[in-house]
Amino acid sequence: MTKLLVSVFLSIVLFYNVLDAKELKLKQVLIFSRHNVRYPVADGLERYTRKPWPRLSGPKGTLTPKGARLEGYMGEYFSKWFKSNNFLNEECPDDDQVYVYTNTASRTKATARAFLESAFKDCSVPIHHKNIDGPDPLFAPVTEVIKRKVLNNKKLKEVYLELNDILDIEESDVCKEDGICDLTEPKNSIYYEVGKEVWVYGPPFIANSVMDFFVMTYYDGVPIKDIAWGKIRSQEKWKILTELPRQDHDIRYTTLAEDIGAPLMSYLRETFQDFDEKPKLTLIVGHDYNxxxxxxxxxxxxxxxxxxxxKFPIGGKLVFQRWTDGVNDFLRVEYVYPSWSQLRCGRRYSxxxxxxxxxxxxxxxxDKNSEGFCPWNEFVSKV
Structure with missing residues (x-):
């Protein structure tokens, strides 16, 4: 332990005295990615409004053709970035240079495939995942403690008036049958199954389901007149409405991160602590809550x-980079993600x-400088 602390101290001293980012070489990369644009996943949307919902052109929750194309563009971009840093072989990577792991959902596997097919054209890079029915527990664990914590979290904001109007919710089945006629009134209950996502049923659940449909169809290029029946026509209104799923996300996951994230964090901790033995590139594809x-x-x-x-954009990636000056190693983490307009327009990245x-x-x-480098030994000792 003493040797580790001395090593960390020396790394910090050297970091502040000799670090020159231009002289660093990219040594290893771990990318944790959210899947790309998918079809909406919610069931029972017809209960929230009497208005007709647009039909989907693919199965719920699967990657859309545009999502695959956008992920391919991201793969091309990273390929160029790798080459600019002389990171991998010019042609196909060696078998032990790249490792890819995804959740069992088809959209995560399809996202990984789209990325690899563009990042490493005409190369055969395998994708690893569990062969089980349902989600991989590494990505979506749920425990009993969640029920207690969610029930105790009542920090709900009254920002649902826009959706009340868009849905005309007073005329809906959820109003007539469940008494939810105003989304500003807190009426929450818990829905969860072991190994699946946590849901707070009530206004947050309804808002998240509805906004997921609106946002995904917006990303997928559906005409504006057909999104929310033409009632979302300004960036300001999008900004207001997307606060609703952010709030739901915070309730379900940020306040529960230690409980639902333990297996994933243990996996990442072990990976980073044994990084010397890992491939140069590791790609993991999961979800926003991960x-x-x-x-x-x-x-x-x-x-x-x-x-x-x-909050965690579709197709976005946390990129953990290990850089070296030949003597000491440093961590740099970037969030690489498409902007709101880039997702809508669908232009190739460059x-x-x-x-x-x-x-x-x-x-x-x-480290507190603008470059974001952290001594690697310090990171590994504290992660």
Missing amino acids: MNTIVTNMGFEQKDLPNQFE FKNPPQRVVMRLNWCS
């Missing part, structure tokens, strides 16, 4: 992402039209 778990549990500084309304890149800083790391 991103929330990582950001919360690792102690990243909370921030609003520029040019996005989502160094001239890059995805958004935001440096993510660990609030406990000794």
Whole structure:
């Protein structure tokens, strides 16, 4: 333990005295990605309004063709970034250079495949996942303690008036049958199954389900007149309405991060502590609540992402980078994600039209400069 502390101290001293980012070489990368654009997942939307919902052109929850295309663009962008840093072989990576692991959901596997097919064209890179029915417990664990904690969380804001109007909820079945006629009135109950997501049924659940449909169809390029029956026509209204799923997300996952994220965090901790034995590139594909778990549990500084309304954007990636100067190693983490308009427009990414890149800083790391480098030994000792 003493040797580790001395090593951390020396790394910090050297970091502040000799670090020159231009002289660093990219050594290893771990990417944790959210899947790309999918079809909406909610059932029973017809209960929330008497208005007709647009028909989906694919199965619920699966990656859309546009989602696959956008993820391919992201793969192309990362391929160019890898090459600019002389990170992997010019052609296909060696078998032991890349490891890919995904949740069991078809959208996560399809996202990984789209990324790989563009990042490593004409190469055969395997995708690993559990062969089980239902989600991989690594990505979506649920425990009894969740019920107690969610029931005790009553921090709900009254920001549902816009949806009341859009849905005309007073005429809906959920009003007539369940008595939910005004989304500003808190009427919450818990719905969960072991191994699946946590849901707070009531206004947050309804808002999240409805907004998921609106946002995903917006990303997928559906005409504005057909999204929310033409009632969302300004960026300001999108900003207001996307606060609803953010709130639901915070209730379900941020306050429960330690409980539902334990298996994932244990996996990442072991991976980083044994990183010398890991492939140069590791790609893991999961979900927004997994991103929330990582950001919360690792102690990243909370921030609003520029040019996005989502807290954890679709197709976004936490990119853990291990850099070296030949003597000491350093961690740098970036959130790489498409902007709200990039998702809608669907243009190919490039160094001239890059995805958004935001440096993510660990609030406990000794580094406080703009480059975001943290001594690797310090990171591994505290993660």
